[in-house]
Amino acid sequence: MSLLLSITIAVLFGCGTYLMLRRNIIRMVLGLSLISHATNLILIASGWMRPGPAPFIAEEEAHHGGPAGLQAFTPIDPLPQALILTAIVISFASTAFLLVLAYRAYVAFGSANVAEFRRQRG
Amino acid sequence: MKPGSELLPMLPILLPLGTAILLLLLRKKPAIRNLVAAAGALATIAADLLVCARTLGGEVLTHRLGGWPPPFGILVVADGLNGLMLAVSAVVSGCALWFAFAYVRREFDRRVFLPLFMFQLTGINGAFLTGDIFNLFVFFEVMLMSTYCLISFLGEDRQIEATFKTISMSLVSSTLMLTGIAILYAMFGTLNMAHLAQRMAQAPPPPGIYLPAMLLAAVFCLKGAMIPLHFWLPDAHSSAPTPISAMLSGLVVKVGMYGLVRMLTLLFVPLRADLEAFLGVAAPITIVLGALGALAQSDYKRMLAYSTISQIGYILLALSFGTAMALSAALLYVVNHAVIKAGLFLTSGLFLARTGSVELSDQGRLLEASPGSAAAFLLSAMALAGLPPTNGFFSKFAVIQAGLATRHYVGTALALGAAVITLMYIMRAWQLVCWAPGRASPAPWRPSLAQIGPVGLLAGLCVLLGLGAGPLKALTDQVGFWLLDPSHYLGAVPLAS
Numbered sequence: 001m002s003l004l005l006s007i008t009i010a011v012l013f014g015c016g017t018y019l020m021l022r023r024n025i026i027r028m029v030l031g032l033s034l035i036s037h038a039t040n041l042i043l044i045a046s047g048w049m050r051p052g053p054a055p056f057i058a059e060e061e062a063h064h065g066g067p068a069g070l071q072a073f074t075p076i077d078p079l080p081q082a083l084i085l086t087a088i089v090i091s092f093a094s095t096a097f098l099l100v101l102a103y104r105a106y107v108a109f110g111s112a113n114v115a116e117f118r119r120q121r122g
Numbered sequence: 123m124k125p126g127s128e129l130l131p132m133l134p135i136l137l138p139l140g141t142a143i144l145l146l147l148l149r150k151k152p153a154i155r156n157l158v159a160a161a162g163a164l165a166t167i168a169a170d171l172l173v174c175a176r177t178l179g180g181e182v183l184t185h186r187l188g189g190w191p192p193p194f195g196i197l198v199v200a201d202g203l204n205g206l207m208l209a210v211s212a213v214v215s216g217c218a219l220w221f222a223f224a225y226v227r228r229e230f231d232r233r234v235f236l237p238l239f240m241f242q243l244t245g246i247n248g249a250f251l252t253g254d255i256f257n258l259f260v261f262f263e264v265m266l267m268s269t270y271c272l273i274s275f276l277g278e279d280r281q282i283e284a285t286f287k288t289i290s291m292s293l294v295s296s297t298l299m300l301t302g303i304a305i306l307y308a309m310f311g312t313l314n315m316a317h318l319a320q321r322m323a324q325a326p327p328p329p330g331i332y333l334p335a336m337l338l339a340a341v342f343c344l345k346g347a348m349i350p351l352h353f354w355l356p357d358a359h360s361s362a363p364t365p366i367s368a369m370l371s372g373l374v375v376k377v378g379m380y381g382l383v384r385m386l387t388l389l390f391v392p393l394r395a396d397l398e399a400f401l402g403v404a405a406p407i408t409i410v411l412g413a414l415g416a417l418a419q420s421d422y423k424r425m426l427a428y429s430t431i432s433q434i435g436y437i438l439l440a441l442s443f444g445t446a447m448a449l450s451a452a453l454l455y456v457v458n459h460a461v462i463k464a465g466l467f468l469t470s471g472l473f474l475a476r477t478g479s480v481e482l483s484d485q486g487r488l489l490e491a492s493p494g495s496a497a498a499f500l501l502s503a504m505a506l507a508g509l510p511p512t513n514g515f516f517s518k519f520a521v522i523q524a525g526l527a528t529r530h531y532v533g534t535a536l537a538l539g540a541a542v543i544t545l546m547y548i549m550r551a552w553q554l555v556c557w558a559p560g561r562a563s564p565a566p567w568r569p570s571l572a573q574i575g576p577v578g579l580l581a582g583l584c585v586l587l588g589l590g591a592g593p594l595k596a597l598t599d600q601v602g603f604w605l606l607d608p609s610h611y612l613g614a615v616p617l618a619s
Contacts, residue, residue, distance in 0.1 A: 020294075032293050039300045046308035080307065083256055087300055090263045094293055097270060105286055108279045117283045 005045055012038035025102045025112045029095065036091040040084045047080030130176070131183040131200040133169035134208055134247040137162060142240035149233045156223070159236045163219050166243065170212035177205030178597055182614030184253070192253075192617050193317045199253035201611050202601035206453060207250045207380055210460045213583065214372035215243050217576035221468050222365040224475075224572035234275050235363075242268035242369065249377050253615065255306065255389075256313045258381070259299055262345075266292050269374065273362045284357035291354040295344045302337030305330070316615035319388050319608065327392050335390045339397060342385065345378030348438060349408040352431045356415070359427035364471035367423060371430045372464035376456055379437050383452070386441060387605040394444065402442035406536040408435030413543040422480045422551060423470045426463065429506065429547070432540060433459050439537055440521045443528045450602035451520035454595060458505070458517040458587060465502040465580030469495070472569055472577060473555065477562045482551060486560020491567045494574060496556045501581035503552045505588070507545040513587035513594075520595065 012034050019031025102112075109116050141162025148155040176183060183200040186192065200208070219239060226235045245265025252258050270292075274285035307313060309328060310321045322331075340351070347355040359370050382401075386394055412432030419425035437459070440452035470480050472495050477484050489496040505512035508519075518541060525534030554560065587594055604610040 020290075028290060032290070035294070035297050039297045039304070042301055043304040043307075046304040077311075079313075080304070083304075086256075086260060090260070090296070091293075093267060094263075094289070094296075097267070098289055098293070101270075101274065101282065101285055101289065104274075104277070105282050108282050114286075117286060 002045070005041065009038050009041045009045070012041065023114045025105065025114055028114065029098050029102060032098065033091065033095050036087070036095075040087055043080045043084050043087065047077035128183060128185060130169070131173060131185045131198045131251060132187075134166060134173060134211070135198070135244055135251060137166040137169055138240045138243040138247065141166070142237045142244060145237040145240060149237070152229060152232075155233075155236065159219070159240070162240060163216060163243075166247075167212040167216050170208040170247070173200050174205040174209040174212075176200075177202050178601070182611060184614055192615055193312055193314050196257050197253040197314060197316075197615065198251050199316075199611070199615060200251055201614070202604045203380070203383060203453070204250050206457060206598070206601055207376065208247065210376060210457055211243070211246055211250065211373055213580075214369060214460050214464045215239075215246075217464060217468065217580055218365040218368045218372070220572055221368070221471060221576040222363075224570055225364050225471055231276065235272070238268045238272050238275070239365075239369075242272060246373055246377060250380060253315050254313050255303055255315055255318065259296070259303060262299070262377070263296060265374065265377065266296070269366075269370070272366045272369075273358055276363060278361070280357075280361040284354075284361040287354045288358045291344065295341045298337045299341040302334040302341070305334040305337070309334070314615075314617070315384070315388055316612050317617055319391065320612060320617065322390070322392060323608075331390075331393065332396075335385070335393050335397065338385060338389075339382070339400070342378045342381035343404070343438075346375050346382070346434050346438070347378075347431050348404050348434065349411050349431065352408070352412070355431060356424055356427040359430060359467075360421060360423040364423075364467060364474065367426075367470070368464040368467040371426065371467055372460040375430060375434055376460055379434070379441075379452075379456055382438075382441060383449070383605065387449070388608065388611060391608065398442045398444045401438050402530065402533060405435050405439035405442055406533045408432065408438060409540045410435075410536055410543075413540040413547070417543055417547045419547075420482055422473060422482050422485075422555070423467070425482075425547060425551060426466055426470065429544065430463055432544065433463065433506075435540075436518070436521050436537060439530075439533050440524055442533070443524050443530060445524065445528055446599070446602045446606050447527060448521075448524035449605055450595065450598040451517070451524045453598040453601055454520050455517040457594070457598070458513040458584075461580055461583050461587065462502055462505045462512075462514055465498070465577060465584065466506060468577045468580065469499045469502065472499075472573055475569065475573060476567050482554045484561050485555040486558045486562045487556070487564040488562070489556040490564040491562070492569060495569055495577070498574070498577045498581040499555065500552060501584050502577075503548045505584040507548050508541050509545075511588045512584045513591065514584070516588060516591035516595065 016031045016034030016038060019027045105117060106112050144158050145155060148158055177200050185198040187196040226232050242265055245261050248261035249258055249265060252261055270285050270289050274281050310318055312318055344351040359367050362370060386397060409432050412428050412435055416425045416428035416432060419428060437452050437455045440448050440455060473485055474480055505514035508514040522534055522537060
């Protein structure tokens with residue numbers, strides 16, 4: 001499973017980087033969102049790789065291995081999942097802004113090719 | 123009062139946030155909205171200075187968000203370094219906002235500008251104050267998101283282009299930062315900076331520790347525009363609206379420097395020597411190439427943007443020396459550069475108001491037209507070039523002294539050489555603007571109070587901090603000493619487990 005996860009992360013990062021290096025502005029946006037998904041998967045993995053005791057169980061329950069039904073599982077750390085929610089919201093907002101900006105750039109420069117966005121040099 | 127329940131360290135974050143939300147609600151009532159913006163900014167400045175005064179007295183202020191104990195909840199910490207950064211934030215943001223009242227004239231623009239400015243200030247102060255590394259990422263994003271909007275909201279072509287470069291760079295760096303944080307969490311199982319530092323000190327760090335360290339260092343260097351990660355900065359800082367340029371060069375790049383200082387003295391203490399070696403190579407290159415880039419510009423704001431890169435190099439160089447004296451020199455440089463560069467960027471707003479352009483060849487005879495503006499410009503320019511009695515002299519002197527004391531002769535020599543180039547480009551700019559019979563008319567021109575006020579204030583501060591260099595240096599020495607003694611910060615953060 002962890003091999004599968006690492007391969008997925010690698011493929012996402014690879015495809016994202018490839019797309020980011022394209023000249024078409026929409027492909028760049030797609031590449032950026034792929035990379036941010038890859039990062040979210042890394043965050044998932046960071047909690048999932050280090051199983052520990054279940055959080056927020058009363059002490060006497062924890063003593064008996066947690067409430068019945070929980071004993072069958074190795075609980076994973078839930079904090080990274082909360083972090084991912086934050087990260088997803090942030091990358092959603094950034095992507096939305098970037099798409100609007102891409103449209104404005106298309107109107108301003110008359111092209112979706114990033115190589116045309118070059119008024120400033122030096 | 124219980125430790126950690128005091129609200130004061132939260133105020134520099136809460137006040138601009140509250141003001142921003144109020145401004146969004148009041149956007150269609152111009153008179154009351156401007157009043158709220160000014161009051162909110164003044165309250166924030168007061169809170170900044172209060173935190174600064176308390177922390178420089180040796181206290182470490184903490185606030186537990188929601189009352190959760192440290193390793194579980196988010197902690198806001200203010201030590202001497204935070205106090206110093208907040209004082210910088212107060213001065214630069216106050217002057218930038220004052221100038222903005224003269225610069226952002228159209229009603230619609232102001233409606234957008236004021237809340238965004240306050241959100242940016244929230245992000246900056248939050249990044250300075252938080253004691254939690256994921257929360258640092260969140261405040262970075264708050265700061266960056268408002269920065270993108272502030273650079274582009276006037277909608278000129280070059281601003282769109284600059285924003286596009288900035289946003290694609292920032293999004294990649296955010297990804298790197300998040301990856302670094304995830305790896306750190308996987309290794310140490312905590313996000314609290316003090317807790318991380320404690321766990322890292324307990325056992326020899328695993329070899330993989332270099333990965334998050336390099337990722338985070340790359341992020342902070344990108345924010346601080348270390349060469350070769352500088353390419354986005356000249357566009358962004360030169361095409362942004364003038365008050366925002368002052369905020370970007372004065373404050374936003376300093377957030378990157380703050381992150382580096384925290385990395386070196388708290389988060390990655392075991393790797394300090396390696397990180398310093400890395401900075402020691404990159405910093406002289408940044409100083410020299412940035413200064414040469416500035417020399418090649420004909421656009422005043424673009425020249426200042428390249429100059430920022432070069433000056434950031436001096437701070438990185440001081441950080442690479444690694445002694446308490448060098449750390450103090452770096453902090454002195456951070457404070458002084460913020461005052462100097464914010465002042466110089468605001469003078470570009472004066473030129474724009476007078477001639478409608480910031481090209482150096484369109485200027486001329488400012489000395490005849492407005493001697494007051496020319497004098498303020500001269501003081502800030504002297505400070506940038508490092509001429510006594512201004513503050514720029516003392517910060518350059520401190521860096522070079524620290525370099526000689528630690529026998530880093532090559533870096534120090536390059537820094538001295540680049541100081542000559544700095545003198546060349548800034549004095550050339552002063553001559554072209556103030557003396558040369560350029561295209562601008564010598565007819566008398568009177569800037570309004572909101573234009574000359576902040577410029578004069580910052581120029582006056584350059585002289586004041588130069589004359590008061592002794593006490594200021596004593597303060598940064600003290601802060602440098604606290605930073606190198608981890609128990610000062612860690613002792614104030616009672617960890618539950």
